[in-house]
Amino acid sequence: MANALKIVSLLLSYPSAELQAARDELQAAIAADPLTGRKEKALLLALVEDLCGRDLYDAEERYVLLFDRTRTLSLHLFEHVHGESRDRGQAMVDLAVMYEGQGFDIAAHEMPDYLPLFLEYLSTQSAEEVHNLLGQTLHILSALRTRLQKKGSIYANAFLVLEAIAGTKADRQTLDELLELPEDDPTDLKALDAIWEEEAVTFGGGAGNDACGPDRLRTQLRAHKRPAPQPELGGDL
Template sequence: MSLLKLLGVLLDYPRDEIWEHGDELLAAADDPGLPPPRRRALVEFVQRLLDTDPLVAQDGWLSLFDRGRSMSMLLFEHIHGESRDRGQAMVDLIEAYRKHGFELAARELPDYLPLLLEYLSQRPQAEARDWLHHVSHIVGLLAARAAERGSPHALLFELLVEHAEGELELGALRRRASEEPRDDTAEAIDALWEEEAVRFGNQAPDENCSPKGPQHARPGDIREARS
């Protein structure tokens, strides 16, 4: 298992398969290509995850990545927000996947970081580094925000920036993150729902608009296209 695929699996919602393939994940984390301190830290991250009850790990993931937008792993959320440009960027990314023989299921969002990492893990290293270099400013800020919240996931984002050979000014990013208002509190989430409800005009939002847990694609869902 390559480093990018491993990081995609570890950043994704922790499904039961994580614990079923623990030995494989530990072996992949013990990557001789990493500097020894990073190698030890990654092995420790995986071991800590495997030692955690799945329900506890899943709840922790939801609390970090599924509440508020600042920790969203939908990359275009950070670049385009709700603008029309986001839709075109999605189309362009899907076309890039298809060009190299990959298809996504209808419900999958192509800019979901773990899914992108699955794709890049199967591309030439230089190409993967170039892709990551272009989003390293987002990934670096996610690293800083995760560290500010005391999450061990900060390590995974930092490794991605380093893999892209980017310069991670963690101190400056941590200061920026510390000054940002938190958007994962109950008050912030309530305010966001109230703000977005206005977009429906005189009609109340359909009950299907309520969140139902993680709806993102997972790395294992990306499949090679069949002729």
Template structure:
């Protein structure tokens, strides 16, 4: 199933607001740890400068981080993103499932990074991980990330629906991301309904060139976006 969406659409935000939103969402959707909690004051400063459509839902997530025990957050994160299929953070899973076509889609992500001047480190995380794509877009090439995100727009909607069904504390982060992307069109709605009803395609065969890759299975470890792009730059810093 190939998505044909919004190739010519443009973001409705300024570039600064777009990349700041993506950077914050990338951090908030990553595995929660003490480092993330220590960044909350800095993130609040960045979020305060965003338009209300992005600022308000991100403030909700930051409030949750401040008032919830870290152990509780970590258990909920694993139960949500590493166990629940509909809440996968890997974008190609929704359109290709566990089929050999997904291997081709993963290579396309790597090629997009390479064309933008980034050699992806495949030893840390799969290239279609949402946090990786958003980090890449925030600090390296927002236009390429925009293309990857809009090409998998329906998958992001399936993820949002899964988080909404769980009443997940990470749902507002997805809502903030959605405000930066094009709305669904008629074809999108049809594809979304089909995916929600049927789930991703299933074909338990090799995912060349990622066959037998343990990273395709749920795991409790966080995605390490710094291995792709180096240390995270402070959001809101001059570019």
């Protein structure tokens, strides 16, 4: 399982010459992984072949259009959580503290909720913890897989493997709520800039008041069910 999570983490990262040069190593690691079945191995091998056989600039452009310019396909988990910016920032802090508590260090510029980083962390954890935390994010992973399949993207393979590793199904109602969000146009940069500015994440504030770890993660990943806060009447808007 750890190998599979590390492999998916690499394949969902920004394409690089180093990744393409590692085709043989990736293929060997997939073939040797004892905890993925034949179907999951085939899905991962197909994604490796696509990424490593494609022109690097083409692979990079595709990645940016999919994951960086399409908010509903963002690989930042908390980007799919529609709560207050302060809540999302606190969730980031909590996740970073959880990493630190397990001796998993991240660079200052890395966002804790970036899926490849999250998967790398999970690859160091017990099977029980993997199933626990993957299960809590499963509605997001399933929504991403569904959207990628609609686009005919081979990146959906990675999410099919994650769903198989999780060994359970996403809550249907929560998944449907995510899928109801309108798709973004990755070529409409003006609209995207407005969205990012409106949904900016703020770090800090309130750290240490709540317990960190899986329970807090679950709370934040369900936060989109809460209505957005309304401004107080009679005050400054």
